[in-house]
Amino acid sequence: MTPPPPGAPAEPAAAERPDTGAPTLRDVLDAPGLGLVASEGTQKNLDRAINWAHITEMRDPSRYLRGGELVCTVGITLQTPQDCQTFADALTKANAAGLCFGIGDGHDAVPAALLAACRRHDLPVLIAAPSVPFSKISRFVAEYELGAEIAVARATNALVPELLSSLRRHASARELLDTAGQILECYFLLEPHGTVDTLEHETPVVAVDVPGLGTLGWVGGGDEPEPALLDLIARFVRATQVQQDVEAALARERVGQLLSLVERRMLLPDALGQLLEWPGFAAGALTCSAWPAGAGALLSMAMPEALVGDAPDLCLMLTSETLEMAEDLSLPSGHSALVPLTEIGSAIGQARIALDLAQRRGRRVGPDQLSTLDSLLEQLPLAQLAPFRQQLIAPLAEMDRQRGTQHVRTLRAFLTANGSLSETARDLYLHTNTVRHRLARILELTGRDPLSHNDQAAFSIGLHAMDREAPA
Incomplete structure (x- = not known):
């Protein structure tokens, strides 16, 4: 590999190199729904790509990091300058993208020792107010790369039932396009091949060919539709011709x-x-x-x-x-x-x-x-599943609500891990004895043993019933 010429800037580290489709620290900072602010002196390295948001209260979480994470903490374990130095060193060693510090729980402000350690490592620090839950940040990062897919899925879910209804009514292609335009708040053209792009419109035209019929063009404000959405509408337009046979x-x-x-x-x-x-x-x-x-x-x-x-x-x-x-x-x-x-x-x-x-x-x-x-x-009606939810899951959920425990979450993780105590402990970042204690508490509250195969099936049915009854 040829070395860079003298004086050329060094190649950025993996966490600094923008990753197509992944959000950067600047994207998270600028997101209006998050309300994060950058700490004083955090002006560079904001273009580092974030591949995940990792929440931790460990002094050294490096073994759980793979590089590129936005590490979120309220600093419960960061009480001394040495704690702060150890934490900053660990994040740098793991090549984390940056730190998001939540104030209001463990600290009223970011510890000065932590800010100093992060500056020495050129590690960006974002500050989250007490009203900003870390789960909201995690959701933003997780959905950022899927933004286009989510938009297409939502539009498709809204479009397909109405377009199918149009086909059942033997609607014309124009009527079907008007229906799609009402749902997406835009207008669709269907012109002979090669004419749509030459038409003059105040807004850009995005077009796709419809074999045998012409060119389907989109005219409207806002973000242009994804190609997959236009292709879907084009298939329905073609189907109107088949339907008229x-x-x-x-x-x-x-x-x-x-x-x-x-x-x-x-x-x-x-x-x-x-x-x-x-x-x-x-x-x-x-x-x-x-x-x-x-x-x-x-x-x-x-x-x-x-x-x-x-x-x-x-x-x-x-x-x-x-x-x-x-x-x-x-x-x-x-x-x-x-x-x-x-x-x-x-x-x-x-x-x-x-x-x-x-x-x-x-x-x-x-x-x-x-x-x-x-x-x-x-396939079963909820009425038949209700006793499993009421007798096995409701007592756990009520205890979690009253005392802030995590019996339902622990039970779900335990069943997902096929009854493995060690895997459950690893997934929840707990000690195996802690998991064992929680399962024993579940036995006390419900009279059913999570370690029993038959009772595990009953708990699975109860969780399924709870999920089906939850609002969408």
Whole structure:
């Protein structure tokens, strides 16, 4: 490697080098919802990238750091100048991005010895007021890199139900675009190919091609939409043309009626091959997928070789192989396992159950996810799960609320660690004996032993019920 020429600035350390997509100390400092301020003298190194926010009250947390963290503390263990020096040395050794000190709990101001030690190491110090919880900072850092994905997901969740409703009403492409524009507070153009970019508008135009129809253009203020969102709207625009094919729409409705009869055991699966012309029936095995009602035109366009049926409450699709394109359509979907034609009725029922779970979770659900405890519990009404929450989790939550204990958090971590005391202690930064003591206290409060396999299942059901009842 060729050394830099004399006098050239040294290459920045890993924590100083901006990481594409990751927030910097300056981003955190400038975030209006956080209200952080920089300590006096912290003017440089604010462009260091932050890969995580780590909360600690240890004098030497270096063994838990990997580099690039914004270390948050209220300084409970930083009582002497030597404590402060040890802490600053540890953060520098671990190549932390910076320090965020919360005042008002352990100290009314950042200790002068800590500020001096951080200045010697060129370690930036941000100050958080008592009203700024560290969890808010952690959430900002965690969501920063996912900002675009989160925006697309939120817009997609708002768009898809309305656009599906438009397809079911046989809306035109213009009507569908007007619906999308109302939701996103902008305007969409659909012009012949090559004309959108030449039009004069007060705001920039972002465009995407719609094969066979023209160019879809976005006109509006604020941030321009992500390409994935435009592609989604473009697929719905194309689907309006497929939807207007009356013969094809009637054919999908007939398929939907026949598949519904098979599901209700009013028609033998073997009869489908006699009533419908579809080469997939010759395959040794089929898979069924269930989609939201109104998605038939989209599916026919995306999977022309599949058999698509429109039923009143959902859309069904048969294919001769498992699907890998469910995520591309941005729709929740439920999928069965591969089954012979004679078992297609049970496959439809399996896909229907999977779709119900997918609509709650907002993503694709396959047959492998139907065989989990969580999937089974999601199919049960909350009334059946309520005793588990009331008898096993509510007493713990009430004790945590009254005394500031962490029984529910400890129990959840213990179950996630498959009953391992050592893993739970490591995940919670506790001593193993502390975890053991908390589990013993849970036994006293509930009469059920977290170390017992059967009781662990009962606690898991109680936590699931609590999570389902929690407001979104």
